[in-house]
Amino acid sequence: MELHKFEIATNGRGFYPITERLEELVRSSGVSSGLMVAFIPHTSASIVIQEKGDPTSAGDMERFMTALGQQISYEASHTWESPEDSISHVRAVVTGSSQIIIIDQNALVLGEWQGIFLWEHRDLPRNRQIVVKIVQAA
Secondary structure (H helix, E strand, O other): OOEEEEEEEOOOOEEEEOHHHHHHHHHHHOOOEEEEEEEOOOOOEEEEEEEOOOOHHHHHHHHHHHHHHHHOOOOOOOOOOOOOHHHHHHHHHHHOOEEEEEEEOOEEOOOOOEEEEEEEOOOOOOEEEEEEEEEEOO
């Protein structure tokens, strides 16, 4: 199966829904049973599965990560791009750069309230690439 790529422009920190884009790729792939891997090739953003029904949930996640970072006091030496370099990279390591989702009956298998999001960890806007591989089950 082929590799798919698309970009998401962010406005800085926060959650950006990508479920619909991924569902479109699965539908157009013709794969009725298999796996989809969504990967973000960036060190300061993540791909997460999160609550999609209540929009305040994303804000809660952001506030939690910010509070966690404030509780862990250390002097970051990695500030090459900006003072947020180190913490944005830590956030990405903790939350992950990929998700593997089951495909059944040509659809992603997600819980009723689950959505897939790009989680931007930088304060400033960025263009982020998402790489997707869809594989047919044997």
